[in-house]
Amino acid sequence: MSQLEYSNNKSDLFWSLQDVSNKRAGQILIKTLCKYIPTYSSGAQQIYSEGQCEFSSVDRVVFYPNTEDYTKTFSRIPSNAIRTTSIHLFAHAKQGLTFLQQKSGKATGSSTISATLNQILSNIDKKEGFIPILQKSNVQDTSDKRPLLKLSTLDVKSLESEFSSFEISTMLNELKKGFMDLNAL
Secondary structure, three states, rough: OOOHHHOOOOOEEEOOOOOOOOHHHHHHHHHHHHHOEEEEEEEOOEEEEEEEEEEEEOOEEEEEEOOOOHHEOOOOOOHHHHEEEEEEEEEEOEEEEEEEEEEOOOEEEEEEEEHHHHHHHHHHHHOOOOEEOOOOOEEOOOOOOOOEEEEEEEOHHHHHHOOOHHHHHHHHHHHHHHHHHHHHO
């Protein structure tokens, strides 16, 4: 994978750790997740299924997409196809990666990643439901000072007017690979 200069990278492919108490844990969380969960650039209107994260400072993690393999990048993805959610991911000491749903800053439910990944894979096969996407955001702390990363979701139905069913299936099959690898951990 070629290394891009930071100045050439889209400014929306980074995460700020400024408000995180344990910056190292935040860096590890993002660096781990960016290997498996697709990343969206609203500036380029692209989804990247593969890339790597580097630390440009203690407070900033930058995503560098794989630009050598064109099958890892999907273009013309409008920003309205990426929806914000109230779902976050954080590393739980006993349960590993955990999904947390929050409303008005208060937790309303949680599930371990192993319990949720099969549902995500099923959603991808059905071309519906919650398909996690990473995009530029600030990482926050949980109440007990663990880094919490907000997730977005891909609205596959909104792509149907722009892409053929074959193009959508190709994209989803590629995006699915990262979730399958994450599920194998």
